[in-house]
Amino acid sequence: MKGPGADAHYWQALQAGRLEMQQCDQCGRWHWPAVWRCGECGSWAHSWHITPLRGHIFSWTRTWHDFGTPVEFKPPFVSVVVELEGAGQRRVLGTLQAAADTDVRIGAAVVGAIGSIQVDGADLPGLRWQLVTDGNDNSPEARA
Secondary structure (H helix, E strand, O other), rough: OOOOOHHHHHHHHOOOOOEEEEEEEOOOOOOOOOOOOOOEEEEEEEEEEOOOEEEEEEEEEEEOOOOOOOOOOOOEEEEEEEEOOOOOEEEEEEEEOOOOOOOOOOOEEEEEEEEEEEEEEEEEEEEEEHHHHHHHOOOOOOOH
């Protein structure tokens, strides 16, 4: 894993199977990427909060070329930027788990899971997203 940067807690939480996002204790602003000091109010005090893996596609791209790693991503695959619900619309990157010819639309609802990928021999956590179709929500929260 990475060294003790401002985002270390994020990666540790993903490794443990949960998504946590940073929020300023003073003004309530959500941060991603993680920060040491809030740019809004100047506070150094932040807390990390478990965040549901739910959101909407803010942006996406379909990749048709093999870049070599990670080997789990066989082209074509879709990378998405997801605007999270419940975390001040902070945005995170992940991959869409869908057929290569799936119609992807900005604003589409998605639910996520945390998977792992091999990159240069290291096992790293990553966000995997699925489209919510016809009101079907396959998130762990919906199944509970």
